[in-house]
Amino acid sequence: MILIAEKLNGSIPSCAEAIKAKDEDYIKDLAKRQADSGVDFIDCCASVIENELETMEWMINAIQSVTDCPISIDSPDVQVLIDSMPLCNKPGMFNSVSGEGNKIDTAFPVLAKPENSKWHIMALLCDDTGIPKTAEKRIEVFETIMEKAAFYGIAENRIHVDPAVEMLCTTDDGEGAFMILDVMKHIKKASPKVHISGAISNISYNLPVRRLVNQAFAVLAINAGMDSAVLDPLNKDLRGVILAAEAMLGHDDFCAEYVSAYREGIFEK
Amino acid sequence: MILIAEKLNGSIPSCAEAIKAKDEDYIKDLAKRQADSGVDFIDCCASVIENELETMEWMINAIQSVTDCPISIDSPDVQVLIDSMPLCNKPGMFNSVSGEGNKIDTAFPVLAKPENSKWHIMALLCDDTGIPKTAEKRIEVFETIMEKAAFYGIAENRIHVDPAVEMLCTTDDGEGAFMILDVMKHIKKASPKVHISGAISNISYNLPVRRLVNQAFAVLAINAGMDSAVLDPLNKDLRGVILAAEAMLGHDDFCAEYVSAYREGIFEK
Numbered sequence: 001m002i003l004i005a006e007k008l009n010g011s012i013p014s015c016a017e018a019i020k021a022k023d024e025d026y027i028k029d030l031a032k033r034q035a036d037s038g039v040d041f042i043d044c045c046a047s048v049i050e051n052e053l054e055t056m057e058w059m060i061n062a063i064q065s066v067t068d069c070p071i072s073i074d075s076p077d078v079q080v081l082i083d084s085m086p087l088c089n090k091p092g093m094f095n096s097v098s099g100e101g102n103k104i105d106t107a108f109p110v111l112a113k114p115e116n117s118k119w120h121i122m123a124l125l126c127d128d129t130g131i132p133k134t135a136e137k138r139i140e141v142f143e144t145i146m147e148k149a150a151f152y153g154i155a156e157n158r159i160h161v162d163p164a165v166e167m168l169c170t171t172d173d174g175e176g177a178f179m180i181l182d183v184m185k186h187i188k189k190a191s192p193k194v195h196i197s198g199a200i201s202n203i204s205y206n207l208p209v210r211r212l213v214n215q216a217f218a219v220l221a222i223n224a225g226m227d228s229a230v231l232d233p234l235n236k237d238l239r240g241v242i243l244a245a246e247a248m249l250g251h252d253d254f255c256a257e258y259v260s261a262y263r264e265g266i267f268e269k
Numbered sequence: 270m271i272l273i274a275e276k277l278n279g280s281i282p283s284c285a286e287a288i289k290a291k292d293e294d295y296i297k298d299l300a301k302r303q304a305d306s307g308v309d310f311i312d313c314c315a316s317v318i319e320n321e322l323e324t325m326e327w328m329i330n331a332i333q334s335v336t337d338c339p340i341s342i343d344s345p346d347v348q349v350l351i352d353s354m355p356l357c358n359k360p361g362m363f364n365s366v367s368g369e370g371n372k373i374d375t376a377f378p379v380l381a382k383p384e385n386s387k388w389h390i391m392a393l394l395c396d397d398t399g400i401p402k403t404a405e406k407r408i409e410v411f412e413t414i415m416e417k418a419a420f421y422g423i424a425e426n427r428i429h430v431d432p433a434v435e436m437l438c439t440t441d442d443g444e445g446a447f448m449i450l451d452v453m454k455h456i457k458k459a460s461p462k463v464h465i466s467g468a469i470s471n472i473s474y475n476l477p478v479r480r481l482v483n484q485a486f487a488v489l490a491i492n493a494g495m496d497s498a499v500l501d502p503l504n505k506d507l508r509g510v511i512l513a514a515e516a517m518l519g520h521d522d523f524c525a526e527y528v529s530a531y532r533e534g535i536f537e538k
Contacts, residue, residue, distance in 0.1 A: 168516060169524045176519035203517075207524055208531040209538055212509035213516075219488035220517055237506075240481035247437060247482075248472075248489055250445035255438045255476055262477040269478055 001242055002160070002195060002228035003041070004072050004093065005034035008059065010047025019046060019055060027062035035067035037233040038266060041093045041120075042067070045074035052080050060087045072122070078107045085110070091118035096162065099127035099141040108152040121154070122197065124162045125183070131164045135182045138163055142187060146194075160197040160228045161187055167205035168213065177203065177217060181224040188225030196221075197228035200238075214238060219245040240267030270511055271429070271464060271497040272310070273341050273362065274303035277328065279316025288315060288324060296331040304336035306502040307535060310362045310389075311336070314343035321349050329356045341391070347376045354379070360387035365431065368396035368410040377421040390423070391466065393431045394452070400433045404451045407432055411456060415463075429466040429497045430456055436474035437482065446472065446486060450493040457494030465490075466497035469507075483507060488514040509536030 007030050010016045018026035034042055042063055046055035052075060063071055072093035073084040081094055097107045111119055123145045125131075125138040132138050142161060149159060163183040168176070184196050198221065204213035215238055218229070222245045231238060243258045243266070252258055261267065276299050279285045287295035303311055311332055315324035321344060332340055341362035342353040350363055363380060366372045380388055392414045394400075394407040401407050411430060418428060432452040437445070453465050467490065473482035484507055487498070491514045500507060512527045512535070521527055530536065 171523070174519035174522065176521075177517035178519055181517075208528060209509055209536060212506060212536065213513040213527075215484060216488050216510050216513035216517060219485050220492060220514065223489060223492060237481060240478055241485050244482040244485035245489065248446035248450075248485060250443035250447055252445075253443065254440070258482075259477060267478060267481065 001222070001226075001246060002197070003039040003233055004095075004197070004228065004230045005037075005039040005042045005233045006199065006201075006230050007034060007232060007234070008043060008063070009045040009074070010055075011045065016047065019048065019059070022058070024058075024062045027059055028066045031063040031069075032066045034233050035069040037239075038264070039069065039233045041070050041072040043072040043074050043093075043095065043230065045095075052077065053083050056080060056084045057087050060084065064089055078103045082107065082110050085116065085119070091116070091120075093120045093122055093160070096122035096124045097145070098124040099144055101128065104145060104148045108148055108154060111158075112152040112154055117155075117158075120158050120160060120195075122160045122162055125164050131166065135179050135186070138183050139186055142183075146191060156191055156193040157195070160195040162198050162230075163187070163196070165198040165200065165202040165217075167207075168203050168217075169206045177220065181220055184221060184224035184226055195228040196224075196226045197230065198226065199230040201231065211235065211237065215241045218242050222246060222249060236267040243267070270491070270495075270515065271466075272308040272502055273364075273466070273497065273499045274306070274308040274311045274502045275468065275470075275499050276303060276501060276503070277312060277332070278314040278343070279324075280314065285316065288317065288328070291327070293327075293331045296328055297335045300332040300338075301335045303502050304338040306508075307533070308338065308502045310339050310341040312341040312343050312362075312364065312499065314364075321346060322352050325349060325353045326356050329353065333358055347372045351376065351379050354385065354388070360385070360389075362389045362391055362429070365391035365393045366414070367393040368413055370397065373414060373417045377417055377423060380427075381421040381423055386424075386427075389427050389429060389464075391429045391431055394433050400435065404448050404455070407452050408455055411452075415460060425460055425462040426464070429464040431467050431499075432456070432465070434467040434469065434471040434486075436476075437472050437486075438475045446489065450489055453490060453493035453495055464497040465493075465495045466499065467495065468499040470500065480504065480506060484510045487511050491515060491518060505536040512536070 010019050044059050046052050048055050070092040072095045073081050074095040097103045125141045127141050200214050203217040204210035207213050246252050247255045247258050279288050313328050315321050317324050339361040341364045342350050343364040366376045394410045396410050470483050472486040473479035476482050512530050515521050516524045516527050
């Protein structure tokens with residue numbers, strides 16, 4: 001499982017306050033703790049209306065002052081992402097492109113350059129209509145993105161697809177999370193080299209005891225092919241459940257990784 | 270999900286002590302707390318070598334003095350189970366028959382009687398060789414049991430199949446829990462009216478932080494068709510994860526049951 005740590009995001013109120021107050025210690029502390037928990041990328045999302053690039057630069061520098069964990073630069077503005085790339089000491093995650101506007105045709109030529117070939121790319125399955133309501137429409141967006149990736153010569157294994165996990169509580173008619181899980185299964189089958197990702201905690205929005213909903217969803221998503229996730233890496237129970245699910249799905253012989261993660265304190269009693 | 274509360278079992282050391290000391294308060298307290306947590310059956314297993322029927326009677330009476338929750342009478346000796354049936358105030362679970370010896374031909378004629386038609390039956394997929402190693406062999410045992418059920422006129426929806434959940438930690442070669450999940454999926458498809466059950470916590474034997482392994486397994490088992498389970502109903506996180514998984518799998522429109530269970534205190538923050 002490729003882990004993208006989610007806690008440095010200006011859409012989280014406490015983080016927004018820290019950004020506003022230019023509280024570097026807040027950024028450094030969370031960057032360090034998330035990195036120490038053994039993640040693959042630290043997400044960095046300013047979520048500000050003005051001076052986004054300057055804020056990203058300040059956050060990136062703070063993160064890089066305490067860890068060499070790769071950064072997932074996160075913005076709805078692909079030009080901000082393109083301008084943030086050179087600020088990173090090493091290749092990270094370009095988070096994100098989607099089927100909206102000319103995002104792909106702006107980002108992919110840059111990401112296709114040989115010097116950027118180690119950058120991973122998060123591809124969100126939405127388009128100019130927003131988040132499509134049906135699995136079929138999301139898969140159409142996926143196919144368009146993959147055609148563009150092929151056109152620009154971007155390898156499939158650089159792409160992490162976020163099928164746009166939405167809250168469970170508004171689904172009805174026996175729908176549950178089937179649609180999003182079906183999209184994952186389809187992509188896994190159609191393009192086995194593509195990583196399947198998503199923001200796990202989106203599923204539990206507006207429900208009580210979100211941690212349990214997130215845990216159940218993580219297990220079902222892994223079963224459907226998810227091998228990359230945006231999550232709170234400091235939630236030890238979630239980490240343990242993910243490792244247990246991976247062992248059950250045959251990715252961890254004799255549960256060796258589960259047991260060693262326990263010994264390292266990734267999760268606990 | 271049909272819940273069978275597992276804590277009154279003489280194979281659990283603290284319960285064995287209580288049975289030995291004839292500590293009726295211990296039995297009553299656990300019976301009451303498990304019943305109050307909203308289960309469908311309270312398992313009652315003496316697990317003693319001598320005087321098993323007398324011990325069962327003592328336990329059944331203690332349970333029935335505090336709750337009218339149906340009892341799952343649990344013994345490897347079907348004659349003890351047959352003799353325990355009239356001790357119960359209402360129909361419960363006959364736990365269990367299996368492909369071993371003449372268990373079925375002893376038990377099914379009794380369970381087929383019209384006055385016993387409301388008893389549920391746990392059918393464990395083992396035979397005279399023990400627990401078969403392959404899915405194919407377990408399915409053979411299942412088919413033999415179902416043929417006998419048809420022969421004796423026992424309705425499929427009375428039968429709960431326990432595919433014999435075993436510990437995950439000894440599996441290798443990418444096997445994980447696939448075999449047991451495959452058996453569940455096969456039975457769900459072949460006999461949709463049969464309940465798929467099992468002892469969830471068996472999966473985590475010998476692993477650290479068993480609660481997280483149990484939670485991950487419960488989600489995968491529900492996804493594979495499990496609709497009945499032997500579990501610790503006082504484990505609130507497990508209860509919440511099960512309810513969340515059921516909502517995701519389309520069994521709980523608008524998460525109404527999940528939310529109301531939370532309000533009732535079945536699980537908590």
